[in-house]
Amino acid sequence: MPVSGPSIRLKNISRHYGNVCAVDGVSLDIAAGSMVALVGLSGSGKSTLLKMMNRLVEPDGGEIIIGADPVDSVDPHILRRRIGYVFQNIGLFPHMTIARNIAIGLELAGETEGRRERIAELLELVELPQEMASRMPDQLSGGQQQRVGVARALATRPGLMLMDEPFGALDPVTRDSLTDQYKALHQRLGLTTIIVTHDMAEALYLADRILVMEAGRIRADATPAELVSGNVGEEAEALVAIPRAQAAHLIALGNKS
Numbered sequence: 001m002p003v004s005g006p007s008i009r010l011k012n013i014s015r016h017y018g019n020v021c022a023v024d025g026v027s028l029d030i031a032a033g034s035m036v037a038l039v040g041l042s043g044s045g046k047s048t049l050l051k052m053m054n055r056l057v058e059p060d061g062g063e064i065i066i067g068a069d070p071v072d073s074v075d076p077h078i079l080r081r082r083i084g085y086v087f088q089n090i091g092l093f094p095h096m097t098i099a100r101n102i103a104i105g106l107e108l109a110g111e112t113e114g115r116r117e118r119i120a121e122l123l124e125l126v127e128l129p130q131e132m133a134s135r136m137p138d139q140l141s142g143g144q145q146q147r148v149g150v151a152r153a154l155a156t157r158p159g160l161m162l163m164d165e166p167f168g169a170l171d172p173v174t175r176d177s178l179t180d181q182y183k184a185l186h187q188r189l190g191l192t193t194i195i196v197t198h199d200m201a202e203a204l205y206l207a208d209r210i211l212v213m214e215a216g217r218i219r220a221d222a223t224p225a226e227l228v229s230g231n232v233g234e235e236a237e238a239l240v241a242i243p244r245a246q247a248a249h250l251i252a253l254g255n256k257s
Helices: 046-053 077-083 098-108 115-125 132-136 143-156 172-189 202-207 224-229 234-256
Strands: 008-017 018-029 035-039 060-067 085-086 160-164 192-195 210-213 217-222
Touching: 008 046, 008 192, 018 046, 018 060, 018 132, 018 217, 035 046, 035 202, 046 060, 046 192, 046 224, 077 085, 077 224, 085 143, 098 115, 098 132, 143 172, 172 202, 192 210, 202 224, 210 224, 217 224
Parallel strands: 035 192, 035 210, 085 160, 160 192
Antiparallel strands: 008 018, 008 060, 210 217
C-alpha cells in the first residue's frame, strides 16, 4: 500500500522540568512510512520527546515539523486529529460503550456522516467482533481494550501514530499477538509510527530503526541488525545484552532437555 504517513523533522529540540533537562538538543529526521522505536531507561526522555510531537508537552526550544507543517503553526486540537496516540493505560472512558469510545475523535471533529460504518470498519481492522460495539470497557479483556485503543487512535485516519508503552501492561501471549497485529496494520495502512518501549526485544522485532536515549540525548541510531551486531555504543549494548542473554538462557535450557 502507498505510504500515507508523514515525515518528521526535529531541529535542536529541548525540554526542561525545572533544573532537569529531559530532552537535550535532539535533532532527527524520520522518513515517511517508517516504524521507529525510542528505547532507554526510565527518565531518559523518551516519553517527553514523543509528547512534544503532538504538543501534549511544549518544547523550550527548537522546531518540530510534521510533513510540511511546523507543529506550532497548527492549532493543537487540529494537530491531534491528524495524529493517533496510544498509551499503556489505554484510557477508555468507563461510562461509554466501545462504539462511543472509538467514535469520540469523530465526535470532537464534528464528523457525523457514516459514523456507524466507520466504527464497524475499525472493529474489523483490529480484529474485534462487531457485537463488542455495544459493550462497556469493563466487559473486555486487557488485550481487547488495547485493540479498542488502537481503533480509537485510527478513527480520524491519521498518518502518524505515537505509541507510548502500548503493550507494556499486557501478558506475554497477548502482547506478542498485538505486536504482530500492529506491525501488519502499520504496513497495511502505510503509517509512520513512533513507539516508546522499555523492551528492547519488542523494539528489535517491531521497528526498522531504533533510537537509544540516555539523559535526554540520542546515544545510538541504528537498524535492529546493526544493534545486534554491536559497535553502537555502551548504552545500546547494555540494552541489547538483555534479550541476547534471555535467548542464550532459553537455548541452554533446551539443550538440557
